[in-house]
Amino acid sequence: ERQEARPYNRQRLLVVANRLPVSAVRRGEDSWSLEISAGGLVSALLGVKEFEARWIGWAGVNVPDEVGQKALSKALAEKRCIPVFLDEEIVHQYYNGYCNNILWPLFHYLGLPQEDRLATTRSFQSQFAAYKKANQMFADVVNEHYEEGDVVWCHDYHLMFLPKCLKEYNSKMKVGWFLHTPFPSSEIHRTLPSRSELLRSVLAADLVGFHTYDYARHFVSACTRILGLEGTPEGVEDQGRLTRVAAFPIGIDSERFIRALEVPDVIQHMKELKERFAGRKVMLGVDRLDMIKGIPQKILAFEKFLEENASWRDKVVLLQIAVPTRTDVPEYQKLTSQVHEIVGRINGRFGTLTAVPIHHLDRSLDFYALCALYAVTDVALVTSLRDGMNLVSYEFVACQEAKKGVLILSEFAGAAQSLGAGAILVNPWNITEVAASIGQALNMTAEEREKRHRHNFHHVKTHTAQEWAETFVSELNDTVIEAQLRISK
Numbered sequence: 001e002r003q004e005a006r007p008y009n010r011q012r013l014l015v016v017a018n019r020l021p022v023s024a025v026r027r028g029e030d031s032w033s034l035e036i037s038a039g040g041l042v043s044a045l046l047g048v049k050e051f052e053a054r055w056i057g058w059a060g061v062n063v064p065d066e067v068g069q070k071a072l073s074k075a076l077a078e079k080r081c082i083p084v085f086l087d088e089e090i091v092h093q094y095y096n097g098y099c100n101n102i103l104w105p106l107f108h109y110l111g112l113p114q115e116d117r118l119a120t121t122r123s124f125q126s127q128f129a130a131y132k133k134a135n136q137m138f139a140d141v142v143n144e145h146y147e148e149g150d151v152v153w154c155h156d157y158h159l160m161f162l163p164k165c166l167k168e169y170n171s172k173m174k175v176g177w178f179l180h181t182p183f184p185s186s187e188i189h190r191t192l193p194s195r196s197e198l199l200r201s202v203l204a205a206d207l208v209g210f211h212t213y214d215y216a217r218h219f220v221s222a223c224t225r226i227l228g229l230e231g232t233p234e235g236v237e238d239q240g241r242l243t244r245v246a247a248f249p250i251g252i253d254s255e256r257f258i259r260a261l262e263v264p265d266v267i268q269h270m271k272e273l274k275e276r277f278a279g280r281k282v283m284l285g286v287d288r289l290d291m292i293k294g295i296p297q298k299i300l301a302f303e304k305f306l307e308e309n310a311s312w313r314d315k316v317v318l319l320q321i322a323v324p325t326r327t328d329v330p331e332y333q334k335l336t337s338q339v340h341e342i343v344g345r346i347n348g349r350f351g352t353l354t355a356v357p358i359h360h361l362d363r364s365l366d367f368y369a370l371c372a373l374y375a376v377t378d379v380a381l382v383t384s385l386r387d388g389m390n391l392v393s394y395e396f397v398a399c400q401e402a403k404k405g406v407l408i409l410s411e412f413a414g415a416a417q418s419l420g421a422g423a424i425l426v427n428p429w430n431i432t433e434v435a436a437s438i439g440q441a442l443n444m445t446a447e448e449r450e451k452r453h454r455h456n457f458h459h460v461k462t463h464t465a466q467e468w469a470e471t472f473v474s475e476l477n478d479t480v481i482e483a484q485l486r487i488s489k
């Protein structure tokens, strides 16, 4: 029997991600205030008119009491959000533990945690159990809200177990899964104790998506080498059932950035920044403070550049804006103090009474301040050691129509595949090379800057977040239709 599809323009999309795109603050026993965080994914999906998106995820707060849970669910419903309630212990084991301490570093080639072996094994098992339990809790909520004809789009490494749980509830549910991080070489993935179970549960989805063709290829290799399944150009086949695997490079809502540059507040802010740094070239880094972003390497390369180019010392400034994340994790605290120490040393070494070479801010900037900063920058430095895509590089390009600044970009960011022709690509581990590329960027002729910028700007403008979401969902719809056709034949 065939399911009657809803008219395409009213199709409901259930977007399942670890975090809901809101921050919730409790104001009283049964009252909450909510703020929508306008991240990339939110604006991507808001821009898509063909379907009506609902969000399912954790609200980021512990709500142990029923009164609070009911009130929060009601408030969230107005924003088309549906909460999954996770208690503190689960969050600790699933989110801090398995997601952030095991999968995140592993997928970025930093390996598994190296502590005492026995302790690791014990905690690994309980963290994996919590991971599966949390994914099952997400599945319960999805299943409760699912209506025939909906499509379900699961996001990221937090929810690799979800496709299997959902298909167990309802094998006809259209399920897609997209990974925002890299998928590493199969040789890295095979070190993970739960390697097979995770691959199998992802394969339960109808469509599996990655940012780049390389990540998709790594995933298919992991399935062939670890599970012994057959890889085809379309995806992975298991006993006649095909899971489609493909690349869907994300983009940004470029018009939002371009429009922002015409807002009076932004223009005013740009003017202030230009006055503040008059006579100096502005270099910019914007990252979450995470080991994968290669922040210490970037700052050391800047130091080397100053060391070797005395004439530039009072003519260039590096603004490094790093939002602290996962601040309760010791490795992240260590990284923060490491960065502070290097910045302090360099400013002590090359600073003068009136100016320092590095301004380092440990905080997030609001959207308009960020746009102004992107627009006045001469050279942006994105030196991730690994990065699924890296949207900062896209945002910078979107704000550079007037200035046509230079992007120095790590070859280990997914964005290197799309912005590589316009950027100066570097190996972020090679400090000498990055230092030399800073010189190349600062000395580049206007003609060459223009040519490189034009290439990148065209890409950023045409490959938007909206197009990304539309492509993924329409392909997800198609795969299911194909599978149904196969069954009905």
Ligand code: ADQ
Binding pocket: 040, 180, 181, 250, 286, 287, 288, 321, 322, 323, 363, 364, 365, 366, 370, 387, 388, 389, 390, 391, 392, 393, 395
């Ligand atoms: P992230 O690792 O968070 O995302 P990125 O893609 O660069 O990395 O996105 C960061 C976002 O946060 C950008 O929109 C940026 O503007 C914002 N941001 C960063 N620092 C900020 C600051 N100091 N102030 C204000 N805003 C700041 C993950 C993957 C990426 C992948 C995305 C999307 O790690 O590789 O590109 O998901 O799939």
